[in-house]
Amino acid sequence: MTRSPDGFTGRVLRVVERIPPGRVATYGDVAALAGNARAARAVGAIMRTAPRQGLPYHRVVASGGLLGGYGGRSTMKADLLRAEGVQVRGTRIVNFRACRWNARPARPTSAG
DNA sequence: ACCGTGACGGCGG
DNA sequence: GCCGCCGCCACGG
Numbered sequence: 001m002t003r004s005p006d007g008f009t010g011r012v013l014r015v016v017e018r019i020p021p022g023r024v025a026t027y028g029d030v031a032a033l034a035g036n037a038r039a040a041r042a043v044g045a046i047m048r049t050a051p052r053q054g055l056p057y058h059r060v061v062a063s064g065g066l067l068g069g070y071g072g073r074s075t076m077k078a079d080l081l082r083a084e085g086v087q088v089r090g091t092r093i094v095n096f097r098a099c100r101w102n103a104r105p106a107r108p109t110s111a112g
Numbered sequence: 113a114c115c116g117t118g119a120c121g122g123c124g125g
Numbered sequence: 126g127c128c129g130c131c132g133c134c135a136c137g138g
Binding site: 026027028031038039040041042043044045046047048050057060061062063064066067068069070071072077 | 119120
């Protein structure tokens, strides 16, 4: 079991537990924050193994705002996110851009 | 160390 | 906008 805090799994868990309520992060973002932006798939594997409990795994979604998987119960993932104020439309997040954790707020420049 | 697996990501049709 | 294919990385036996 990769319980090493400095191991990839350890770092990933650190990132996941850092995701605040009402916000979501993609597997790719978590992987990047963990040190490997290319390890998005590996992050999913770690979520699946879920070596730690009590972590907001439901706040980790797929790219484009897709809910992704959740033990085969994507409905539960959507429900948990909705409970935090995240708008979910089927298997997709409506305000994904708005609730994205690592996403920075767009500047109010009229020029765009 | 090698092979197979998986809660992914991006592109093309 | 949805479906399918290939590539990517880390985990487990």
